[in-house]
Amino acid sequence: MTTESLNFPVIGSDALKAAFRTHASGVAIITSHDNDGLPIGFTATSVTSLGSNPPLVSFNIARGSSSYPQLVIGREVALHTLCAKNLSLAQRMAGPKENRFTDADFELIGKVPVFREASSILIGKVRERFEVESNAVVILDILHGTEPMEQTRPLLYFQRGYLTATERLAENS
């Protein structure tokens, strides 16, 4: 056994999963429409800024997901950042696809469903997709957005549950 294997005994994907259990992330919702004009959307914990001049956002997605083929270059997308009050919305958009747009709590901007209760909403377009193995990094050009709510408590994902900055809200079942 080398010194290195003694220091770092967890290998490959087990190491990755163990490390990311100790790493919290903000929770967002991405929405768009499919080729038939029907709403699509999902909860994402990989949304991050990629620079502000020009304004760019990146997020990661499995190439095997049903949403990925719809996120073609130029497709309009809404990115919602979420606060603690949006917990049930985050859970619904991470649940069964057939339940995601059955409530009439969204409006359509063009063909893109938008949830007004989110802390903030950005409208963008898919600029580029970088495929790596069975996943992809999707880059959005940001066009414009809402005036964000002030003084919100952010919604977080950590150790398989949702949290806010002051208290744990619910387990991810």
Next chain:
Amino acid sequence: MTTESLNFPVIGSDALKAAFRTHASGVAIITSHDNDGLPIGFTATSVTSLGSNPPLVSFNIARGSSSYPQLVIGREVALHTLCAKNLSLAQRMAGPKENRFTDADFELIGKVPVFREASSILIGKVRERFEVESNAVVILDILHGTEPMEQTRPLLYFQRGYLTATERLAENS
């Protein structure tokens, strides 16, 4: 004025900055070495998993940063996830470069500096770099890692300050 501009009055980079003030992120430290074998490292809030089979991580970086030219394909990198106890380490690695490795609180694994006090450490190699305007998405192949600490409180970045899941720890000055 169109309905859309009434709904989304904040334009471009202002919209992006406003939205991301409402979005929290986990805090990590990335370390490696330069072409002369000297330690480099920085605090990053864009670290996210890109799939576990094979284990991949992505993070975003400005192409103009001094670290970017060192993160060549194949370069060994350590990724540290941080807990609340690592606040001062996060602040130091986000501060002046000349102060980042002056304390003897790291060890070298090969040429890569590693901070044992972090919640978890992953060792990986730069696999790909996707350049977009003045920024880049860097993809790491993960090789192995430490046994993460149990029951840590994650270190978060939100509204220009550091927080943990239960209390705000310090402002980012």
